[in-house]
Amino acid sequence: MKTSNINKIMLICLTLICSTVAQSQQSDSLMNYLNTAVRNNPTVLQRYNEYQAALQKVPQVGSLPDPQLELGVFLKPMELISGSQVADIKLMQMFPWFGVIKNAKDEMSLMAKAKFETFRDAKLQVYYDVQRTYFDLYKVRQNIRISERNVELLKTIERLALVKYKSGSTGGSSSSAGRNMSGGNTAPTSGSSGMNAMGGNSGSTVSQPTVQSGSSSMGSSSGSFGLSDVYQIQIELGDLENNIASLKNEKQVVVARFNSQLNRLQTDSVSVSDLLPTEPLDIAYLSVNDSMFTRNPMLGMIHYEQQSLDARKRMQKQMGLPMVGVGVNYSVINKSEMSTSPMNGKDMIMPMVTLTLPIYRKKYKSMQTETQFLKTASEQNYLAAVNSLQTEYYEALQLYNDAGRRMKLYENQSLLAQKSMDILLKSFSSGNSSLTDVLRIRQQLLDYELKQVEAVTDFNKAKAWVKRLKSVDSL
DSSP states (O other), X not given: OHHHHHHHHHHHHHHHHHHHHHHHHHHHHHHHHHHHHHHHOHHHHHHHHHHHHHHTHHHHHTSOOOOXXXXXXEEEEEEETTEEEEEEEXXXXXXXXXXXXXXXXXXXXXXXXXXXXXXXXXXXXXXXXXXXXXXXXXXXXXXXXXXXXHHHHHHHHHHHHHHHHHHHHHHHHHHHHHHHHHHHHXXXXXXXXXXXXXXXXXXXXXXXXXXXXXXXXXXHHHHHHHHHHHHHHHHHHHHHHHXXXXXXXHHHHHHHHHHHHTTSXXXXXXXXXXXXXXXXXXXXXXXXXXXXXXXXXXXXXXXXXHHHHHHXXXXXXXXXXXXXXXXXXXXEEEOOTTOOOTTTTOOEEEEEEEEOOOOOHHHHHHHHHHHHHHHHHHHHHHHHHHHHHHHHHHHHHHHHHHHHHHHHHHHHHHHHHHHHHHXXXXXXXXXXXXXXHHHHHHHHHHHHHHHHHHHXXXXXXXXXXXXXXXXXXXX
């Protein structure tokens, strides 16, 4: 006995552990999908590669211009006093004005940071899109489950209606047969009893057929109404089963979209939790202040673009100053037999300095004016982005509050409808309520359950939307 009790306890503990692990896996499944999407989503990978490409521009603009090497060879040596010149070699290195290279590097570095913000924005958008599709899949699955449960409920009501129909038909025919038999054997007695019951109505031959015809018509009417109830339930069943088939087709589409966001095969299975969290957002997400979007990547991208334009403007101003070139000229000279100069046959080395003359100022002023217009446009773009984010934030809050209110309302309405349904089913089985009342309450219960699932889905979508606007990349 002790061993069997220990085995039972161990089995119960193992079952509890397995159920706990399964629940934790379901709660972590969405986070695993999000991590998979960030690693595999093509849009995220595209933005990341664009950021890496932007980083490679920094060393490009941070280097000096390539040196220039010129080589000239005389087909016939040129006669000089100190010999004959065979070739001429020039090497020149240009140097931009002080600060040009530094500002160019700053501009490209800031543009790379702007690209990184677009990468962050793509990652946040994928987080948001995957969560929305996950919640849509949850909604479709729950709608299928609720509809299938209502199919079972309708089948139960159909069985009750069939029982009532059969019992009504049998009861009506047996009572009619009994009355016919009594009328055939003892007509006078029935007539006298009918007279006493009717308060002295005369004519037993008149009262007896009237009772018989009334009872037979009541039995046929009851049977026809019972059969109509069965047909009405079957109509409801057909509509519900058609709705389930449509939901299953919709589920396939949502699964394909979800797998596409994860860059997987569109037919891969997707695990969705049976329950979505209904905890409210932290108060920090619901506060409205001037610094609520400081982490938003789109605003960060525009901010870095503005800084890069400032660096470009400084660079363009310095580009209007002269460039300095330093080089050397090397002349190859052969000895001349006719020359008695001590420099006869000695190669010539000549240091050189080159200076550009930026006298055409119009193009440099135009470049700076262009950059200033771009800077002004970027500032207006920043304000437009802030206004758009604020509008979206208030829309998300409205959806969040509305979904929370509906979630509580429909939960309470579903409980009340379920209690009414239980009472009406018992009353219907005993013949004290009509099928119309039962079907009406069943439809209300179905509507409230579907609306509750929709409210929970909208609530979680609103939470994900608020976190998206607040640039939070976690659940």
